Amino acid sequence: MGAGRRMKRKQGAPEPLSEEHYAKLKRKAGLPVDIPTETSDNKRRRIGKNSQPKTNGATRKKASVSKPAAVDKSTTAKVNGKSKAKSVMPGLEDSDIELDDDEFDADDLDIEKLSDLEDGGGATLGDDFLGSDSSVFDSDDDNDAEKPTFSEDEDESDAEEKLTAANIEGLSRKLDRQLAEEEAANAAEMAESALQTNIDGEKPHIIDDEEDELSAKTNALLAPDLQLLRTRITENIRVLDDFANLAEDGRSRSEYTAQLIKDVCAYYGYSEYLAEKLYNLFTPREAFAFFEANESARPVVIRTNTLRTHRRDLAQALINRGVTLEPVGKWSKVGLQVFESTVPLGATPEYLAGHYILQAASSFLPCMALDPQENERVLDMAAAPGGKTTYMAAMMKNTGVVVANDPNKARAKGLIGNIHRLGARNVIVSNYDAREFPKPMGGFDRVLLDAPCSGTGVIAKDPSVKTNKTELDFMQLPHTQKQLLLAAIDSVNHSSKSGGYIVYSTCSVTIEENEQVVQYALSRRPNVKLVETGLAFGKEGFTSFMGKKFDPSLRLTRRYYPHSYNVDGFYVAKFKKIGPTPAKASAPRDKGVVGNSEEQIIDKTPISADEEESGKDDFGGWDEDEDKEYMEKGRRNAMRRRGLDPRSNIKAKKGSK
Numbered sequence: 135m136g137a138g139r140r141m142k143r144k145q146g147a148p149e150p151l152s153e154e155h156y157a158k159l160k161r162k163a164g165l166p167v168d169i170p171t172e173t174s175d176n177k178r179r180r181i182g183k184n185s186q187p188k189t190n191g192a193t194r195k196k197a198s199v200s201k202p203a204a205v206d207k208s209t210t211a212k213v214n215g216k217s218k219a220k221s222v223m224p225g226l227e228d229s230d231i232e233l234d235d236d237e238f239d240a241d242d243l244d245i246e247k248l249s250d251l252e253d254g255g256g257a258t259l260g261d262d263f264l265g266s267d268s269s270v271f272d273s274d275d276d277n278d279a280e281k282p283t284f285s286e287d288e289d290e291s292d293a294e295e296k297l298t299a300a301n302i303e304g305l306s307r308k309l310d311r312q313l314a315e316e317e318a319a320n321a322a323e324m325a326e327s328a329l330q331t332n333i334d335g336e337k338p339h340i341i342d343d344e345e346d347e348l349s350a351k352t353n354a355l356l357a358p359d360l361q362l363l364r365t366r367i368t369e370n371i372r373v374l375d376d377f378a379n380l381a382e383d384g385r386s387r388s389e390y391t392a393q394l395i396k397d398v399c400a401y402y403g404y405s406e407y408l409a410e411k412l413y414n415l416f417t418p419r420e421a422f423a424f425f426e427a428n429e430s431a432r433p434v435v436i437r438t439n440t441l442r443t444h445r446r447d448l449a450q451a452l453i454n455r456g457v458t459l460e461p462v463g464k465w466s467k468v469g470l471q472v473f474e475s476t477v478p479l480g481a482t483p484e485y486l487a488g489h490y491i492l493q494a495a496s497s498f499l500p501c502m503a504l505d506p507q508e509n510e511r512v513l514d515m516a517a518a519p520g521g522k523t524t525y526m527a528a529m530m531k532n533t534g535v536v537v538a539n540d541p542n543k544a545r546a547k548g549l550i551g552n553i554h555r556l557g558a559r560n561v562i563v564s565n566y567d568a569r570e571f572p573k574p575m576g577g578f579d580r581v582l583l584d585a586p587c588s589g590t591g592v593i594a595k596d597p598s599v600k601t602n603k604t605e606l607d608f609m610q611l612p613h614t615q616k617q618l619l620l621a622a623i624d625s626v627n628h629s630s631k632s633g634g635y636i637v638y639s640t641c642s643v644t645i646e647e648n649e650q651v652v653q654y655a656l657s658r659r660p661n662v663k664l665v666e667t668g669l670a671f672g673k674e675g676f677t678s679f680m681g682k683k684f685d686p687s688l689r690l691t692r693r694y695y696p697h698s699y700n701v702d703g704f705y706v707a708k709f710k711k712i713g714p715t716p717a718k719a720s721a722p723r724d725k726g727v728v729g730n731s732e733e734q735i736i737d738k739t740p741i742s743a744d745e746e747e748s749g750k751d752d753f754g755g756w757d758e759d760e761d762k763e764y765m766e767k768g769r770r771n772a773m774r775r776r777g778l779d780p781r782s783n784i785k786a787k788k789g790s791k
């Protein structure tokens with residue numbers, strides 16, 4: 135396991151990027167401390183340049199000749215053992231962040247023990263921890279536990295030195311040198327790009343002409359010059375930012391946008407369909423930041439299993455093994471962000487003893503929003519591999535019951551493995567298609583629906599999403615998500631003394647899988663309303679999008695993006711059930727699959743007139759016949775894209791009758 139590649143900026147709510155912590159460690163170890171002083175100009179430049187972060191000359195070189203997967207590896211810049219890059223989170227100041235008294239403070243830890251490094255052994259997790267369903271996305275990282283290293287680029291990382299008390303000084307000097315190189319490289323790059331096109335006052339030429347070198351190469355299916363492509367992307371964004379002054383005469387905004395999307399596809403390797411869908415969520419500049427962020431991995435985070443240990447004790451134990459870590463942020467009392475490790479995190483004795491789980495920071499959020507209480511009955515509808523189930527079990531201090539459901543048997547094995555390893559004794563595992571709920575079980579105090587989704591929030595983890603998601607996926611997935619959400623609502627006891635809450639989450643950022651699903655639920659279930667998630671950070675959900683209007687309460691939902699918070703893209707909505715499901719409510723699932731609405735658990739509490747009103751907006755709904763038509767169209771388009779004749783399917787069907 136090498137150091138460095140996983141040195142990431144902090145996640146979630148903003149953190150101070152002070153070098154003080156590492157300086158303290160060095161002081162305690164009797165090593166010289168030379169904190170590089172930064173001018174505010176330098177700081178500004180680095181933040182402003184987050185569109186093209188670089189670590190050193192070597193990475194820069196790669197960037198000009200290879201695909202951006204190599205470019206992005208530079209997102210982190212190590213300085214004295216800490217990440218220097220920082221996400222810009224308006225409205226939140228560094229000074230806002232302090233550790234709570236009961237929080238682990240890395241400075242209290244015994245530096246002498248850094249030298250007591252042990253080898254964590256070569257154990258890997260068995261097949262039981264494998265997730266098998268590649269069609270749905272799991273925001274949790276625990277499957278990574280089967281990989282004893284956390285670098286994709288082992289050769290490179292293995293060459294890096296281990297962070298031990300003995301070599302910390304040398305490593306620090308090396309990091310300082312790298313920072314200086316990075317600064318010089320950034321300056322050179324800025325000068326170079328200014329020379330190429332970015333001359334103040336000039337209108338850059340952006341739109342493809344036949345005679346352009348880039349366009350000629352693209353048309354001839356030759357590899358485009360990535361550096362040129364990147365420059366054109368950034369120039370295009372500059373024009374779109376100040377269109378009146380920088381656009382060429384006679385060119386429209388949509389021409390520039392089309393060129394930008396085309397270039398994004400060529401540079402980052404997205405299908406045009408997905409690039410456009412994602413681009414539309416943001417301003418051009420923010421879209422660029424999003425696409426860039428998808429090129430680098432999010433930080434490694436572990437969640438302390440409070441059923442087995444305390445965060446402070448776990449941190450001490452791991453530091454003793456050569457892990458450099460610190461609390462993930464004030465917003466979580468159980469997360470630890472790992473900066474470096476000399477041992478495989480999925481095979482330490484602490485891991486095997488269930489003291490922690492590798493879990494993406496964003497996947498803490500739905501559990502925190504649901505906030506399960508001791509002695510409650512909680513349903514986790516789509517639970518495998520169990521990151522959230524086991525977190526909720528711990529929040530409930532092993533009291534009450536968590537029903538952890540997943541229809542995928544292979545994934546359920548991983549779920550069971552994690553439940554055992556982490557010592558969650560209040561969990562029952564079930565194996566239903568969750569659209570069947572509340573038929574097998576209902577009346578829960580709280581329900582978590584961490585829905586199967588397209589994974590557009592975790593492209594850094596699975597770049598295949600860039601090309602393998604089609605129009606059809608964005609019809610079928612939301613359809614299932616809507617069905618699941620209605621089932622989730624119907625499974626909650628609205629008169630629960632302590633609860634009555636439903637949390638819906640996805641690791642996707644598309645409107646179809648998030649706001650539109652929530653809007654649909656609001657329109658079909660007037661007995662629920664959206665409430666505050668209680669989460670410390672996150673952007674407001676959309677209340678309108680491309681001319682469509684959602685219920686204003688959608689602003690209570692929360693969106694998370696890799697480029698804003700350095701976490702996986704995520705969405706969280708929290709509902710409160712305020713009355714029984716009305717008898718006339720439409721069935722939550724396809725007729726004939728799992729029964730009809732008469733079979734639902736229906737409370738007798740009357741629904742108020744206001745609630746009836748709020749259910750009137752039908753946007754985001756689905757109509758069986760209409761949806762069938764859309765899906766058929768999507769299927770036909772998908773076949774055409776694959777070069778198949780869509781009519782052959784129909785003929786084949788007719789022939790078989």
Ligand SMILES: C[S@@+](CC[C@H](N)C(=O)[O-])C[C@H]1O[C@@H](n2cnc3c(N)ncnc32)[C@H](O)[C@@H]1O
Pocket residue numbers: 267270271272273274497515516517518519520521522523539540541542545566567568569584585586587618
């Ligand atoms: C995002 S993952 C869940 C991750 C999990 N909550 C965790 O934190 O570890 C989505 C899960 O939905 C499951 N799933 C797919 N279709 C489902 C359905 N109809 N009902 C219930 N679960 C389903 C998949 O098997 C997958 O495990």
